[in-house]
Amino acid sequence: MSRAALLVLADGRFPAGGHAHSGGAEAAVKAGRINGAASLEDFCRGRLNTAGLVSAALAAAAALGVDPALLDSAADARTPSPALRVAARRLGRQLMRAARATWPSGELDALARAFPKGAHQPVVLGLVARAAGLGPEDAAYCSAYESVSGPATATVRLLSLDPFDATGVLARLAPELDVVARAAADAARNVVDAGVDALPSASAPLLEIGAQAHAAWAVRLFAS
Amino acid sequence: MHLDHTHDGASAVSADARRPDGSRRALRIGLGGPVGSGKTATVAALCRALRDELSLAVVTNDIYTREDAEFLLREAVLPPERITAVETGACPHTAIRDDISANLEAVEDLEDEVGPLDLILVESGGDNLTATFSKGLVDAQIFVIDVAGGDDIPRKGGPGVTTADLLVVNKTDLAPYVGSDLARMAADAKAQRAELPVVFQSLRTEAGVTAVAEWVRERLAAWTA
Numbered sequence A: 001m002s003r004a005a006l007l008v009l010a011d012g013r014f015p016a017g018g019h020a021h022s023g024g025a026e027a028a029v030k031a032g033r034i035n036g037a038a039s040l041e042d043f044c045r046g047r048l049n050t051a052g053l054v055s056a057a058l059a060a061a062a063a064l065g066v067d068p069a070l071l072d073s074a075a076d077a078r079t080p081s082p083a084l085r086v087a088a089r090r091l092g093r094q095l096m097r098a099a100r101a102t103w104p105s106g107e108l109d110a111l112a113r114a115f116p117k118g119a120h121q122p123v124v125l126g127l128v129a130r131a132a133g134l135g136p137e138d139a140a141y142c143s144a145y146e147s148v149s150g151p152a153t154a155t156v157r158l159l160s161l162d163p164f165d166a167t168g169v170l171a172r173l174a175p176e177l178d179v180v181a182r183a184a185a186d187a188a189r190n191v192v193d194a195g196v197d198a199l200p201s202a203s204a205p206l207l208e209i210g211a212q213a214h215a216a217w218a219v220r221l222f223a224s
Numbered sequence B: 001m002h003l004d005h006t007h008d009g010a011s012a013v014s015a016d017a018r019r020p021d022g023s024r025r026a027l028r029i030g031l032g033g034p035v036g037s038g039k040t041a042t043v044a045a046l047c048r049a050l051r052d053e054l055s056l057a058v059v060t061n062d063i064y065t066r067e068d069a070e071f072l073l074r075e076a077v078l079p080p081e082r083i084t085a086v087e088t089g090a091c092p093h094t095a096i097r098d099d100i101s102a103n104l105e106a107v108e109d110l111e112d113e114v115g116p117l118d119l120i121l122v123e124s125g126g127d128n129l130t131a132t133f134s135k136g137l138v139d140a141q142i143f144v145i146d147v148a149g150g151d152d153i154p155r156k157g158g159p160g161v162t163t164a165d166l167l168v169v170n171k172t173d174l175a176p177y178v179g180s181d182l183a184r185m186a187a188d189a190k191a192q193r194a195e196l197p198v199v200f201q202s203l204r205t206e207a208g209v210t211a212v213a214e215w216v217r218e219r220l221a222a223w224t225a
């Protein structure tokens, strides 16, 4: 196992389709809820502690070896918006493709066969971390970081926000990312005994509603 | 049935020529080039020229709308289930070169759902002169420029003009109106591309897409040989 594999997996240029998704930022920009660095930070903090925490825990549980099919249903139950479920499965399928070429593994092949149109992205991410020799904490970090790096990058494109300001937002969120990743990994370890109901189920209604509205727009830059 | 110890390549690495069931996948040809040069018009003309002899599908990569796909649907160049639009997150060159996952998914879904296919045309959203397709996504690429975009584009070169398997200089009918020197464009293209082919075409004339369609047939013959 190599810890550096985490850098490869968490790199924003890892070719797994994320560049076409804004993590809800496009809808929030249009609604005026993100209009600069300060409101981007608020948005990211909210997403980190809700959707970010849930996906980090799912990823950590998958990395621990919890049955991915159970985790996938748990992810469905925690994602009320059909548009977000579609996006999560699409990204899961795209990550699966990149990962099978990068870290070939029997477990990934089995999941690809069980979910040919894609399992939820955090579940795939956890299994990919496992295939790369990484642990549950690593998977949680990667997922939690993605939950804020996606909207930050998208906002640079959407608002022509100064890229240094966007990166500053991510740096300021780092201590909170530590807390969320640790909480997610703890929750995942509980799943081993207590089942998937031990996973967090924090949710952000505006992210869900915004995603539904966004999916119906005729003109948009991002797929979600 | 697949065995656990094999990493059945085709669905993992999509440059493989075989699909998971062992059959040969479709030839994939990318069309790139600046905004408005005539990529969609060329795709539409190719579909009309080839659809009676080949099983065809199209993937479009629009920047922020579904206009290219909707144009092809409206023109009814192919049945709707053979046309897929990919969303590119404001970065068309990323979706065709740096992170091709969404496009690979689209071509594979087309083969699964309407296959077997002989040929899939992948149109990039209009971009700049450096946009090229990844070899993991397409087997050959056509770069489409037009005479109205300035007759110095072949001289400027860039990865698209210099390295594309076929350079198409479109809208030659407009040359007299915009003062473009076709002979100079041909000489510059020759200097940039050496032996790589160049086609001058106008889709507003009788010959239309004939030369490009012939080039596609040759690529397909080589692919299935």
Ligand SMILES: Nc1nc2c(ncn2[C@@H]2O[C@H](COP(=O)(O)OP(=O)(O)OP(=O)(O)O)[C@@H](O)[C@H]2O)c(=O)[nH]1
Pocket (backbone or CB within 6 Å): B034, B035, B036, B037, B038, B039, B040, B041, B042, B068, B124, B125, B126, B127, B170, B171, B172, B173, B174, B201, B202, B203, B204
């Ligand atoms: N005069 C003339 N017009 C052409 C020709 N080919 C295409 N056009 C016109 O040029 C315009 C742009 O063509 P498209 O095919 O949409 O160009 P495109 O490269 O797909 O454009 P984007 O996808 O927006 O980058 C349309 O109005 C076409 O009808 C040609 O050979 N001659």
Ligand SMILES: [Mg+2]
Pocket (backbone or CB within 6 Å): B039, B040, B041, B068, B123, B126
């Ligand atoms: Mg077009």
